[in-house]
Amino acid sequence: MDESKLHIEDVYKSYDGKVILDDIDLKVSKGEFCSVVGPSGCGKSTLLRLILGQEFPDRGRIAIDGEPVGTPDTHRGIVFQRYSLFPNRTVLDNVLLGKKFQRGQWWNPFHRNQDDIDEAMSFLKKVRLENAADKYPHELSGGMQQRAAIAQALIMKPPVLLMDEPFGALDPDTRDELQVFLLELWEQQELTVFFVTHDLTEACFLGSRLLVLSQYYTDDRGLDAPARGGRIVADYPLPSVANSLEIKDDPAFQRLISDVRNAGFDPRVRQHVSEFNLTHSDSFQTVLPDEYSQGTGIRIR
């Protein structure tokens, strides 16, 4: 039996005849924090939309908890960079929305179920916003809005929490703060997270696993072969990171980032999946050298 939380198998997606995602294969287990990076336009958000059920692959299958993904439902939690919250509803009402959908009452501003309210308040407490329940999104800072959006997604207990550049619009200090906050939440709530970002440091700091999507690849047919769509070209286990921002200054962490950048982003390399070790059963994998785990306090999962 397939025990994966998320299983993506032979997935292809094209728009207007242009292949965007090209044979994506991936298994994500419960409790993994998958960071997904890749050059702009390589199809990261498209992949998220397919997992969300907002769009369908041309070919292939996507299953969550063994069930094929259908159209979006309230159990599919996603946090976007912006606009996850409805501006004309209070924080509490935003967090309650999914519950109201489930009860067929989303349109009714007067519908209130006390159990739902208690649960929403408990999630607002988890994201440290219990004192902002009656505020409107425009009354909150950017970081508070994103924490509210996380509560809005988590209350529906999504099997996989999908995040599309959730901290991309925040200033650096707030971004750092929310990264640590998300790691704490991930541990406490035993979440499975699929996190898209442009920021390699963020990806390596947060993730237990790093997936690198490449925009085009040519495989071993040679440089002149027609380019195809994006593929997962690297799949790294990441160090187990203490919930401390200091790790970002650690030389081993910085070496890790520079190695990932060289392997996954150097245009001379990323075009060629043949440059990577293709032994991983689920996708392409580049194995980290042992030095990352030696004498640095960083543990490779």
Ligand SMILES: Nc1ncnc2c1ncn2[C@@H]1O[C@H](COP(=O)(O)OP(=O)(O)OP(=O)(O)O)[C@@H](O)[C@H]1O
């Ligand atoms: N609905 C659509 N119709 C046509 N083309 C689309 C559609 N959605 C995305 N694309 C194209 O698919 C490609 C991948 O887009 P996508 O937004 O998934 O990339 P991305 O990796 O998330 O980019 P970024 O990092 O810049 O956000 C782009 O070339 C984009 O123009």
